[in-house]
Amino acid sequence: MKRLVIASIALLLGASLFAQNPVIKGLYSADPTARVFEGKVWLYPSHDIISPVEPERRWFCMEDYHVFSSEDLVNWTDHGVILDQKNVPWGNPEGYSMWAPDCVERNGKYYFYFPNATKAGRGFGIGVAIADSPAGPFVPEPEPIQGVNGIDPCVLLASDGNAYLFWGNGRCAKLDPSMTKLAEDNPKTTMKWGNREMEMVGVDCLKGLPNRQAEGPFAFEANGWFYLTYPYVQENTEVLGYAMSKNPMGPYEYKGIIMARSGNECWTNHHSFVQYKGQWYLFYHHNDYSPSFDKNRSVRIDKVRFNPDGTIEQVIPTFRGVGVTPASAQIQMDRYSAIYHVATGIDFLDPEKPFDGWFVHLGRTDCWVRYDEIDFGEAEPASVSFRYRAEKGAKVSLWLSDNDTLGTYELPASAGWKEFSAPLTSSTTGLKNLKLRVDEGGLDLDWVSFK
Ligand code: FUB
Numbered sequence: 001m002k003r004l005v006i007a008s009i010a011l012l013l014g015a016s017l018f019a020q021n022p023v024i025k026g027l028y029s030a031d032p033t034a035r036v037f038e039g040k041v042w043l044y045p046s047h048d049i050i051s052p053v054e055p056e057r058r059w060f061c062m063e064d065y066h067v068f069s070s071e072d073l074v075n076w077t078d079h080g081v082i083l084d085q086k087n088v089p090w091g092n093p094e095g096y097s098m099w100a101p102d103c104v105e106r107n108g109k110y111y112f113y114f115p116n117a118t119k120a121g122r123g124f125g126i127g128v129a130i131a132d133s134p135a136g137p138f139v140p141e142p143e144p145i146q147g148v149n150g151i152d153p154c155v156l157l158a159s160d161g162n163a164y165l166f167w168g169n170g171r172c173a174k175l176d177p178s179m180t181k182l183a184e185d186n187p188k189t190t191m192k193w194g195n196r197e198m199e200m201v202g203v204d205c206l207k208g209l210p211n212r213q214a215e216g217p218f219a220f221e222a223n224g225w226f227y228l229t230y231p232y233v234q235e236n237t238e239v240l241g242y243a244m245s246k247n248p249m250g251p252y253e254y255k256g257i258i259m260a261r262s263g264n265e266c267w268t269n270h271h272s273f274v275q276y277k278g279q280w281y282l283f284y285h286h287n288d289y290s291p292s293f294d295k296n297r298s299v300r301i302d303k304v305r306f307n308p309d310g311t312i313e314q315v316i317p318t319f320r321g322v323g324v325t326p327a328s329a330q331i332q333m334d335r336y337s338a339i340y341h342v343a344t345g346i347d348f349l350d351p352e353k354p355f356d357g358w359f360v361h362l363g364r365t366d367c368w369v370r371y372d373e374i375d376f377g378e379a380e381p382a383s384v385s386f387r388y389r390a391e392k393g394a395k396v397s398l399w400l401s402d403n404d405t406l407g408t409y410e411l412p413a414s415a416g417w418k419e420f421s422a423p424l425t426s427s428t429t430g431l432k433n434l435k436l437r438v439d440e441g442g443l444d445l446d447w448v449s450f451k
Contacts (some may be wrong), residue, residue: 007437021321021382022289024026027047028289028297029047029285029299030298031045031152031297032064033218034283040363042134045066046098046100046101048060058293060295062096064081064082064084064085065080066085068348073301073323074325082288088116090118090139091116095118097115100152100216111129111155111180112136112138112256113126114153115167126138126151145165145181146181146182148167149200150168150169159221166328169211170214172203172217173203205251209254214231215270218272226245228245229241236265238270241256243255256311258271258282258312258314259284266294268297280305283300284317285298320347324374326374327377328377328450330449333446334360336360336370338369338370339368340366340369341364343367345361346358346360346361357446359446363442367438371434376430377430381427383422384409385448385450386421386448387418389415389443390441390443391413392442395410395411397439400433402438408425408432408439417446434448
């Protein structure tokens, strides 16, 4: 019992404090679906792991789902495992294929949709697990949804009163009001597979649109439009693209890219849109904590904006992410909003422990790093601390704007990591962006903090 209590406390504390991108640390999290329930954002991601049965197998591997919640998109609570592959009556208990999920609320019940390897053999079924609370416990239905084979379910609760299931490479069908099966009146088409004829339910919403290796559809309604957003391959890895329609089941018109492919070639991207406290956010993933294996991914968040005609502005992925950071926190300058002349960028503090995070290498005079949206509060802080290393020492200055400085600081030489504090020569209050500029020498910087 004592062990259980300690483990539960560790689990709750495990959610990262003052996190920037990626927002979840301590475990891998991918394919994020974010939803607003009970005034909070609930995050339902996949949970990537290294295969415990075939560690050498370099492929996706997932055995369960966690759910996380947050009121500020910065501090996340891990509510623990909400569904395990061993507890799905129709699933292979050792399938390790619990891919991208979704969760929606209808009439006070929470419906969690998840792909999983079936007991019967090859391929994915899509199951539903039901709960009275967004944190579970979720009870899986005895059978997967009949007539649906594939991955990446997403449910659109449309203003016409119907729920629509999107899955795989952009297929869509209307759900029955029970939310656990397809409606009777869905269109059907027959497809030939060799000599076999197969009946397909629903419509292919991405037919005729750019859709090479499309997956992970996320459909939502906003601004008088239905949006069908989805990852697909333009060149050699996935971009996020989107299409718009006046009808939930299309036809959809392709409109462009939401996010370009990533620089370091994480093959997948997978996303969701959510509006919270008046702002739209894009949740997506990247292999930040696992740069050499792109099947261990982590959830990121950035703001997203719509143009007056309803089209979506392209989102540039950032390290900074979203949310306000208190000035008294350890402000991770390596998760910056902008940099100038920073030649060699960031590195892990300890490559053996990636969840410990990064530092930024500020190797030359005049280079700078900027971190936006720091809350200095109402009482002016009196001192600043730096965690850094600099073999020959360095002189740095802190700036709130081009003419507004918080002073210049001589950081003593230190080959190892060192914390150094000094009184501020001038101070500030409220929400500010902070720029740290190297005036002499060079340093590796972990964080800055104010007291
Ligand atoms: O996480 C496994 C698969 O990778 C998802 O189902 C896809 O959308 C891609 O992100």
